[in-house]
Amino acid sequence: MNIQSLFLVLALVLTTAELQAQQFDGGIATYQSKTSFDFENFGSREMSEQMKKQFAERMKSRLEKTFTLSFTKDESIYEEEEKLETPGTGGGMRFMGGGFSQGGIYKNIADDVYARENDLMGKSFLVKDTLSKLDWKLEKESKMIGQYAAFKAIAIRKRDVNPFEAMRRGREEDTTAVDMPKEEVITAWYTPQIPVSQGPDEYWGLPGLILEVSAGRTVILCNKIVINPKEGLDIETPKKGNKVSRAEYEEIVAEKTKEMAKRFGNGRRRGPGQ
Template sequence: MKLLSFLAIILISFTGFSQNISGVAYYESKTTVDMDNFGNREMSEDMKRQIAERMKNYLEKTFILTFNGNESIYKEEEKLETGGGRGGFAMMMGSFSAGKQYKNLKNNQILEEREFFGKEFLINDTLTNLDWQITKESKQIGQYLAIKATAVKPIDENDFSMARRRNRDRNRDNTNEEENEGEKVADTTKTEPADPFDEIEIPKTIEVTAWFTPQIPVGNGPGEYAGLPGLILELNAHRTTLLCSKIILNPKEADKIVAPTKGKEVTREEYNEIVKEKMDEMRENFRGRGGRGGGGRRFGG
């Protein structure tokens, strides 16, 4: 009852307070990597461990959210490259690198800088208004009381940050063992090189869990997430957790919140079509070379 009463009071005064608040929040990103079903039987455990360590180093990042009552800029903290270069996994993920992300809650707008295979885009889209379900669960995050909320988020079919190995999750959830066994037998009879794109799938939806604090009454959060009566301090989506490690409220000096303009402006639908065309081209190149990959025409447009 105390929690509900506290939340009710905060909600009543939410709009007035949020207009006068500004701040900077730092988020640490952690992504789990399931190596049990990674690679093939010939890959040693030591090799899997080395790959997992490289992926972990690439996926662990710090992000900065600069916000006021209605606007925000979210970006990755710049760090010096350390060892190993940008080969393999890092190079592939770098082909889908994101830049600054601007949100305007009042206008329901989001602008995202994206670099895709060396070409820069600026995605102009509306915010995805998730149907948040606020629960009665709460916990302490630093000095703030945080309340749990959940939502189901639809996923773009070309969002490869959400990619998972196809057989892993299907076999884990499928109760028909005979069907799974049949799939395994069928796989062993293949004579053509496996298409790596057939090994992954992108879920249609994921469940998102957010922990927000009414003590900072701004409806903002990391990434594209927003719409709760308080700043999101922790967010769990798919295999990634974003945890706020530091908050500076009403700083004397902070980066100005300016909407980005870098890149060719496209809608979300237009960008997804560009990605789809490129990925279809890569599949065709892979198949045409008997699974050796490489080649193909250069990405233009």
């Protein structure tokens, strides 16, 4: 056993023993989420360089976010930390003339429940369904993340289409859109030192808290954990909005993006006096 492996084992044993010596009531983990974006090649031919530059400046603040995961053994809520908006950007995401915002992700592992409150173009939806399950493959590779010994796991899932891609695909005249990969590899790092099957975003199902996730262009990394916080935990099940399943909500989003893309395309084609 090399020195790094020995250090990992010692850290795992010591921290696990410490947790077992105290009553575990849950914790709060802070994550930094960063998403890369191809600003150079984004935009249609009709967009000026100035328009592309303004768009890139507004998007950069939305591609780096801070989240907190409040968790117990069975429940968790993953929420974005509130921050002051840059003047002129407005709250939430402007969605082709409407609003698009998402609430915290609630997961109940014991009852197999996923729930999230979303606002889409003036309408509130309660997306409630069973948890998304990944077929994790545990790897032997390990590393330290802060003071925690973390182990690697990988999974393959169907690739989600975000609203920007959906809008682009919905434009019938856009011949530059290309088919994206239908699957993506998810790489996660979890620590058995915190023996809960929770994680950031929709990720869960590993024998320890997930500290890091890489999926597509997004990396989520934990940089702080507080076990048994003095102020306690506030984990509430989302309840507001028109109740729909995950599949039903995806259909609604797809339909709305197509409608908005067509309106936008028709609007661009109008000439003076038309």
